[in-house]
Amino acid sequence: MKKGTMFYGIVCFMLGAMVSGGGIAYAAGILAERSANTVYVDGQRIELEAYLIDGSNYVKLRDVGQAVGFNVYWDGVVQIQSGAPYTGEAPANAAPKMSEDTATPTVPEQTPPTAYHEQATPAVFDSIYTAAAYDALRECIVNGGDSAPVSMSAETRTVMMNATAAIGSYPGYDLKGKADGTTYFQTKYSSSYADAAKTCQQFLDGLAGKSDSDKLYAIACYICDRLEYDAGSTATPRVVFASDSSKKGNCMSYAHGLQFLCDLADIPCVFVHSAVHQWNEVYVGGRWYSVDLTSFDIGYTDRGSATLLHDAADMQGNIFEQAEPWLTRFAKELLVPGSTK
Numbered sequence: 001m002k003k004g005t006m007f008y009g010i011v012c013f014m015l016g017a018m019v020s021g022g023g024i025a026y027a028a029g030i031l032a033e034r035s036a037n038t039v040y041v042d043g044q045r046i047e048l049e050a051y052l053i054d055g056s057n058y059v060k061l062r063d064v065g066q067a068v069g070f071n072v073y074w075d076g077v078v079q080i081q082s083g084a085p086y087t088g089e090a091p092a093n094a095a096p097k098m099s100e101d102t103a104t105p106t107v108p109e110q111t112p113p114t115a116y117h118e119q120a121t122p123a124v125f126d127s128i129y130t131a132a133a134y135d136a137l138r139e140c141i142v143n144g145g146d147s148a149p150v151s152m153s154a155e156t157r158t159v160m161m162n163a164t165a166a167i168g169s170y171p172g173y174d175l176k177g178k179a180d181g182t183t184y185f186q187t188k189y190s191s192s193y194a195d196a197a198k199t200c201q202q203f204l205d206g207l208a209g210k211s212d213s214d215k216l217y218a219i220a221c222y223i224c225d226r227l228e229y230d231a232g233s234t235a236t237p238r239v240v241f242a243s244d245s246s247k248k249g250n251c252m253s254y255a256h257g258l259q260f261l262c263d264l265a266d267i268p269c270v271f272v273h274s275a276v277h278q279w280n281e282v283y284v285g286g287r288w289y290s291v292d293l294t295s296f297d298i299g300y301t302d303r304g305s306a307t308l309l310h311d312a313a314d315m316q317g318n319i320f321e322q323a324e325p326w327l328t329r330f331a332k333e334l335l336v337p338g339s340t341k
Contacts, residue, residue: 037050037057039067041067046067048063056192061078069085070085071088072088114138115131116135116139116142117138119338120134120333120337120338121338121340124330124333128159129326132152133150133152135150136148136183136185137160137173137185138334138337140186141173141334145186146185146187147185149182149183150182150184151183152182157175160175162327163330163334165271166270166272166327166328167270167334168260169190169237169259169260170189170190172187172188172190173187173188192238193237193238193260195242196237196241199241199243200222200261203222204261204264204265207219212284215267216267216282216284216291216308216309219262220258220293221303222261223240223261223297224296224297226240226244227240227247227249228246228247228248229249229250229254229297230248230249233247233248233253234252234253235253236253237260240253240257251279252278254294255278255293255294256271258293259271262280262282267282268335269281269282270328270332272328274320274321274323275321275323276318276319277319277320279292279293279294279320280292282309283332283335283336288332288340289309289310289311290309290310290315292310292315
């Protein structure tokens with residue numbers, strides 16, 4: 001197969017930010033499925049809207065309060081009244097609210113973040129993708145931990161949440177709000193991925209001394225040995241790398257697996273998506289390449305003759321029309337400042 005030719009038996013169904021059939025939602029890098037688990041309160045079954053995200057059930061705190069019998073309301077911070085019936089509103093005689101800093105300090109006082117944006121390509125910034133937000137997230141990428149708090153508009157918080165999803169999940173980066181209205185980023189290593197990381201460690205140790213391109217090829221084969229393409233199935237890294245047995249997964253499963261192992265191997269990698277497909281951009285040998293691991297797996301009978309790294313011009317057709325090209329470029333600059341000139 002010639003370089004630039006993409007092969008698909010079935011177009012995979014991943015959508016960049018939508019709710020699809022069967023109660024499955026995918027947005028900002030998070031896969032959520034309507035939970036079928038039954039909930040009981042004091043032995044009585046109740047109807048509670050819940051979603052299954054990465055093996056855990058998530059419900060609204062206010063729904064729990066209403067079902068169990070405690071009050072929850074918002075007045076700049078989340079307030080819980082354990083002995084009060086649920087109303088969803090602050091009581092008339094509520095005491096002055098306690099700030100997050102007074103209740104439980106989570107972010108120490110810090111100096112403003114380093115001006116990392118001065119190293120980035122200026123064209124990636126605008127009134128929403130701001131230099132201040134870039135500096136804060138870049139600070140976590142470089143140093144881990146928590147960033148200094150910065151002011152962000154609602155639009156900036158939204159695009160930065162999408163940016164955190166584009167650059168990885170292990171580590172991942174959460175947005176946290178403070179009572180004074182500022183926002184900071186927090187580096188996290190999700191415990192749900194810890195077993196997968198441990199299982200892959202021996203393989204990753206074997207990559208020592210290889211070039212990034214050779215590491216990437218080995219990673220691609222490692223993933224494809226554990227995935228069988230199926231447009232209707234999803235498999236997160238915590239499932240794919242739990243054992244050597246093959247799992248079924250769609251394009252998102254391949255892209256997520258590549259992101260996960262590239263994070264562990266210190267190879268810059270971002271998620272990219274169109275309306276109907278997901279793949280990756282990977283920084284190797286001083287430049288960014290497109291890697292469509294789905295095609296690499298199902299489009300070739302002989303991996304030795306397969307083309308893994310593609311120029312952007314190779315990615316032809318509607319399937320590769322990026323839904324958020326600005327986000328992709330911004331994410332690349334977060335990982336490798338100045339790399340998209």
